[in-house]
Amino acid sequence: MENNRNFFIVIALSVAILTLWQVFYVNPRIESERQVAQIEAERQTSQQTDQGASGLPQHTQPQGQANVPGASGGSVPGTDGTTTPATREAAIAATQRVSIDTPALSGSINLTGGRIDDIRLKDYRLTVDENSPTIELLNPQGLPNGQYAELGYTSTQAGTNLPGPQTQWTVQGNASLTPSTPVTLTYSAGNGVEFTRTIAVDEHYMFTITDAVSNNGSAPVQLAGYGRITRFDKPATAAAYVLHEGLIGVTGESGLAEISYSSIEEDKQITPGKSTDGWLGITDKYWAVTLVPSKAAPFQPRYSYFADGRPRYQADFLGDTLTIAPGQTQNFENLVFAGAKEVGQIQTYEQERGIRQFDLLIDWGWFYFITKPMFWLIDSLFKILGNFGLAILATTVIVKAIFFPLANKSYKSMANMKKIQPELMALREKYGDDRMKQQQAMMELYKREKINPVAGCWPVLIQIPVFFALYKVLYVTIEMRHAPFFGWIQDLAAPDPTSLFNLFGLLPYDVPQFLMIGVWPIIMGITMFLQMRMNPTPPDPTQAMIFTWMPVVFTFMLATFPAGLVIYWAWNNFLSILQQGLIMKRQGAKIELWDNLAGLFKKKEKPAE
Numbered sequence: 001m002e003n004n005r006n007f008f009i010v011i012a013l014s015v016a017i018l019t020l021w022q023v024f025y026v027n028p029r030i031e032s033e034r035q036v037a038q039i040e041a042e043r044q045t046s047q048q049t050d051q052g053a054s055g056l057p058q059h060t061q062p063q064g065q066a067n068v069p070g071a072s073g074g075s076v077p078g079t080d081g082t083t084t085p086a087t088r089e090a091a092i093a094a095t096q097r098v099s100i101d102t103p104a105l106s107g108s109i110n111l112t113g114g115r116i117d118d119i120r121l122k123d124y125r126l127t128v129d130e131n132s133p134t135i136e137l138l139n140p141q142g143l144p145n146g147q148y149a150e151l152g153y154t155s156t157q158a159g160t161n162l163p164g165p166q167t168q169w170t171v172q173g174n175a176s177l178t179p180s181t182p183v184t185l186t187y188s189a190g191n192g193v194e195f196t197r198t199i200a201v202d203e204h205y206m207f208t209i210t211d212a213v214s215n216n217g218s219a220p221v222q223l224a225g226y227g228r229i230t231r232f233d234k235p236a237t238a239a240a241y242v243l244h245e246g247l248i249g250v251t252g253e254s255g256l257a258e259i260s261y262s263s264i265e266e267d268k269q270i271t272p273g274k275s276t277d278g279w280l281g282i283t284d285k286y287w288a289v290t291l292v293p294s295k296a297a298p299f300q301p302r303y304s305y306f307a308d309g310r311p312r313y314q315a316d317f318l319g320d321t322l323t324i325a326p327g328q329t330q331n332f333e334n335l336v337f338a339g340a341k342e343v344g345q346i347q348t349y350e351q352e353r354g355i356r357q358f359d360l361l362i363d364w365g366w367f368y369f370i371t372k373p374m375f376w377l378i379d380s381l382f383k384i385l386g387n388f389g390l391a392i393l394a395t396t397v398i399v400k401a402i403f404f405p406l407a408n409k410s411y412k413s414m415a416n417m418k419k420i421q422p423e424l425m426a427l428r429e430k431y432g433d434d435r436m437k438q439q440q441a442m443m444e445l446y447k448r449e450k451i452n453p454v455a456g457c458w459p460v461l462i463q464i465p466v467f468f469a470l471y472k473v474l475y476v477t478i479e480m481r482h483a484p485f486f487g488w489i490q491d492l493a494a495p496d497p498t499s500l501f502n503l504f505g506l507l508p509y510d511v512p513q514f515l516m517i518g519v520w521p522i523i524m525g526i527t528m529f530l531q532m533r534m535n536p537t538p539p540d541p542t543q544a545m546i547f548t549w550m551p552v553v554f555t556f557m558l559a560t561f562p563a564g565l566v567i568y569w570a571w572n573n574f575l576s577i578l579q580q581g582l583i584m585k586r587q588g589a590k591i592e593l594w595d596n597l598a599g600l601f602k603k604k605e606k607p608a609e
Helices: 002-049 088-093 259-267 343-352 367-386 389-402 404-419 423-431 435-447 456-460 463-476 500-506 519-532 541-558 565-586 593-601
Strands: 097-102 104-108 114-125 135-137 147-154 170-172 183-192 191-201 208-217 222-230 246-251 257-258 278-283 287-292 299-306 310-319 322-324 329-340
Touching: 002 287, 002 389, 097 114, 097 404, 114 329, 135 147, 135 287, 135 329, 147 287, 147 329, 170 322, 170 519, 191 435, 208 222, 222 329, 246 259, 246 287, 246 299, 246 310, 246 519, 257 259, 259 299, 278 299, 278 310, 287 456, 322 329, 329 343, 343 367, 367 389, 367 463, 389 404, 389 565, 404 541, 423 435, 463 565
Parallel strands: none
Antiparallel strands: 097 104, 104 114, 114 135, 114 147, 147 222, 170 183, 183 191, 191 208, 208 329, 222 310, 222 322, 246 257, 246 278, 278 287, 287 329, 299 310
């Protein structure tokens, strides 16, 4: 029938979309995250067992000395010398440091260069296991996964000795940075130029670095402030298509810049126009490190990849040159964000600190107008219900209510289609193979009965954008990371960990990834099967075969999707069954579910010979 044909066209398109999604995104993501966990576990093990105390990092002078701060090049440092790999603990112990201790962070600041290069996130662990290591966001330069934030000064003026990568700062007073106790560092550049750096941190992830540059000499001093985020590795998940990981920033008139690792490796350097506000840095899926430059002077942002020596990625800025007259003091205030991309906290920083479009640090995607409200709804319900799984179930009910008029109209049309089934069958028999006359007669019948045969497709179509919006929310927001439901679902953002093929863990062996068909995917498949069986079985054998096997195909496909998404789909199917059954009953249309189920067990008659 025409309605069946349209319905199955929609289903075929849905299968094609989900198949492409799984092949090009889901499977690579699962493999990448497995590699990340394996690499991190191996690294943690090696750090615990490594006894090579001789592996301390050698803080060599950066290459290209003529172009680094403290020399005369007047540019942001772009190279770092090759260092000897070391354990994290040894690399930290090799330098003088100021400790960091906040409710959200632990770590230290390297007094050599004043670098923030040791940050752990107290609230986040590598896996759902509460004993797994905390996330290491920033690491010293000498490590394979080295990453740090650095602020300094450069000048083209001869004879200057401004703070740079090798500068040794001195602590004045308190040597422990907490939200209530800032630390003060000092450095004397000679010729009467003194630097006083005050570092403060809030209870979350924002550092405020205020430099007071005093010229106590007899000659003017020219200098320009710089800042850089430097990273020596890239995440294994950086190839995920649905999410940006890499260099990022919002500066100048160009606005948002999202530069992938592969793109910057090819281009080597991208230099947007100058800016007077904004931010830039390097982002991962759940964490980021960014700089918010001082507004004391315009600055030039830059994104770079350096292949010489140790390959590395860098987001940096260079402020315009300022002149400090004798007897004057110039203040510079820069912000450094180093932490988890928590939606509420990011939005708070944007509003309270006046950071332009800082919320774009979270990759909401092209359909942000659906994704952001979806997250807001789920997060609001979570604050009431205390469980993200329950919040997803409640969100499904609300979405169903919003689309109720459209779905109601669709189901009414489907119910009316069932009423005219005998007439449609008669037309098919009357016109036989004359498709054109058959279609004309059907369209006249639809027009006379005021039926839209395409209306039955809407329940499937309207579910697809909601489905992908929820997928995006589950994947990109850290609030969903390691969020438990009930029972065996301890991470709604990960697939159901059980499998039918080892009796859901009762048999003592692991199964291949493609056979990880858990409890919730099976529930989803059953609800989809029941929903489809509420409609008459199509008379066409091909359509009937698709009708039968569609739930099985979807069960296997969605088994690798996040459990939260599968729970949503199963619950949505259940609500659709109730809704469709109620509407069909009101319209006086026969509910085919029980007859179809009974027909599965009836012995089929053999055709007469």
